Amino acid sequence: MPKSKPKGTSLLDALVEIIRKTSCDLPKDISAAIERGHQAEPDGSRGKYAMQIILENIKMAREKSQPVCQDTGTILFFIKYPGGFDAEKLAGVATKAVREATKRGYLRQNSVDSLTGRNSGTNVGPGSPVLHLEPWRKNYFDIRLVLKGGGSENMSTQYSLPDTRLGAGRDLDGVCKCVLDATHKAQGRGCGPGVLGVCVGGDRGTGYMHAKEQLLRKLDDRNINPDLARIESECLRLGNRLGIGPMGFGGSTTLLGVKIGALNRLPASFFVSIAYMCWAERRQGARVEKNGRIKKWFY
Numbered sequence: 001m002p003k004s005k006p007k008g009t010s011l012l013d014a015l016v017e018i019i020r021k022t023s024c025d026l027p028k029d030i031s032a033a034i035e036r037g038h039q040a041e042p043d044g045s046r047g048k049y050a051m052q053i054i055l056e057n058i059k060m061a062r063e064k065s066q067p068v069c070q071d072t073g074t075i076l077f078f079i080k081y082p083g084g085f086d087a088e089k090l091a092g093v094a095t096k097a098v099r100e101a102t103k104r105g106y107l108r109q110n111s112v113d114s115l116t117g118r119n120s121g122t123n124v125g126p127g128s129p130v131l132h133l134e135p136w137r138k139n140y141f142d143i144r145l146v147l148k149g150g151g152s153e154n155m156s157t158q159y160s161l162p163d164t165r166l167g168a169g170r171d172l173d174g175v176c177k178c179v180l181d182a183t184h185k186a187q188g189r190g191c192g193p194g195v196l197g198v199c200v201g202g203d204r205g206t207g208y209m210h211a212k213e214q215l216l217r218k219l220d221d222r223n224i225n226p227d228l229a230r231i232e233s234e235c236l237r238l239g240n241r242l243g244i245g246p247m248g249f250g251g252s253t254t255l256l257g258v259k260i261g262a263l264n265r266l267p268a269s270f271f272v273s274i275a276y277m278c279w280a281e282r283r284q285g286a287r288v289e290k291n292g293r294i295k296k297w298f299y
């Protein structure tokens with residue numbers, strides 16, 4: 001059984017608390033979208049039942065400080081740190097926090113050696129956790145964390161446009177066709193209803209990473225690029241008309257959100273990278289002072 005919340009004000013404590021809150025609760029915007037989805041599905045339908053189970057799961061995890069899902073997922077940190085702070089030390093503290101959170105039961109032991117399949121029991125190893133560290137001029141840390149489930153990652157995909165099979169050209173209409181194709185192919189697997197983080201452009205590596213960064217956005221934010229804002233709404237509307245529904249049981253709640261960003265690309269390529277996220281979009285973040293005090297939660 002997980003032990004109680006950590007106390008203290010060190011950076012390690014703050015990181016462990018951010019991990020606990022990320023793993024054991026969902027952000028308010030995601031919970032609200034799941035509530036809306038539950039209300040939208042007809043009484044007695046399998047879609048309604050699936051949404052009911054999801055809601056009960058979230059409530060139980062929150063009350064008991066237990067993981068929302070047993071699939072810990074990829075541990076993705078996005079940390080901005082005050083210039084001058086030792087980045088190597090920061091990486092060490094973040095990794096130690098993952099070990100500690102695993103020991104306390106906030107994270108299930110879920111990271112294995114790719115060649116032997118051996119589980120270290122710590123969630124730490126080559127590539128885990130994933131650390132994006134960026135210095136900035138402010139005097140505090142901006143620490144954000146996403147836990148991205150393996151089932152949902154299996155549904156992530158990448159397109160290279162033009163795609164004659166989809167009739168998708170190198171334009172925003174083509175991007176929408178990719179989003180709808182990915183949603184259709186998933187058929188609710190990867191634990192729908194899903195949230196799609198999308199990147200237009202970049203290369204194969206940066207495209208996927210930028211697509212994942214879109215998952216840091218709140219569902220109800222508005223893209224500052226009006227063209228991307230328009231296709232985000234359009235893809236969401238059309239995706240929810242596919243009839244796939246929660247877990248593929250049928251219904252109108254197939255997607256909870258679509259968030260699209262863009263990176264420069266080479267003239268020779270036009271990638272559309274899609275990071276498929278499950279309903280358990282465990283995302284949290286906080287402003288943390290240099291002394292480790294959590295000043296403000298972001299979600």
Ligand code: SF4
Binds near residue numbers: 150280
């Ligand atoms: S895909 Fe998401 S909801 Fe499904 S098992 Fe993995 S973490 Fe859990």
